[in-house]
């Protein structure tokens with residue numbers, strides 16, 4: 001059996017919050033039990049407020065658990081936080097870890113010094129990351145002038161500069177365009193293949209999970225409700241895809257198309273969205289049925305999104 005990189009045993013966290021004049025306790029994370037082995041890529045998913053960020057904060061020593069324990073890279077996150085920082089790289093999609101006014105290159109130099117990298121190690125690793133993440137053109141640019149896509153690539157490079165064996169990413173592709181998302185995912189796949197890095201990521205984007213993760217942990221109200229493959233999870237609720245059609249003329253809601261659910265209309269019915277279950281029908285069949293009623297100008301098929309799967313798993317449990 002390979003070495004565990006993360007072990008959670010009954011891990012939980014409560015918060016005391018003020019509610020008017022009274023104080024009440026919010027359980028952000030109930031009691032998690034899970035083990036993540038070296039080299040795994042795990043998607044940690046759940047609805048807003050399910051407890052994902054709180055878990056990550058406990059695993060990286062930012063928050064003290066109220067119950068149970070966590071071991072990350074064989075260390076206790078809070079007391080061993082400094083040693084842990086050498087083993088883990090953390091990327092927060094919504095928070096920068098770079099020096100805003102400094103050129104990207106300078107941030108890398110400071111981080112290399114903080115991590116005590118030798119000169120050769122620093123050059124080799126920086127060159128590798130600059131090439132793989134295509135950072136060359138903006139290495140001399142202050143971070144505050146970067147586009148979101150450029151900044152995220154720089155953030156990832158900064159978090160991985162010291163070649164951590166565990167990389168935790170909190171919403172790494174949030175707000176990125178399709179191309180930037182794809183580049184970032186390709187980089188993470190390559191990094192894992194080359195260095196055997198363990199990846200844990202929280203995301204609301206099914207594409208991240210599909211392309212990066214071989215295991216999914218789904219959390220609901222602070223407890224684990226699924227631990228397995230994404231395909232297995234999708235099968236529990238039937239993974240739905242969405243056909244988006246742009247129509248020649250304003251059309252009333254396309255109800256009653258076999259094996260579909262009408263999700264919504266925009267522009268007075270010029271664009272409509274129909275969910276269908278890929279196990280029972282195909283996009284082509286749905287399109288044919290729509291075309292019998294109205295002329296279709298353009299179409300797109302959307303992947304199932306995490307929110308939809310999560311919502312339906314939650315609904316089936318309540």
Ligand SMILES: Nc1ncnc2c1ncn2[C@@H]1O[C@H](COP(=O)(O)OP(=O)(O)OP(=O)(O)O)[C@@H](O)[C@H]1O
Nearest residue numbers: 015017026028046047048049050051052053054055
């Ligand atoms: N510092 C805090 N004080 C009080 N309550 C908190 C605090 N941090 C988190 N919570 C509460 O704990 C619960 C879990 O929050 P958490 O941020 O871990 O969820 P999340 O799954 O990461 O959500 P999101 O997808 O929106 O980032 C929420 O109900 C949140 O309001």
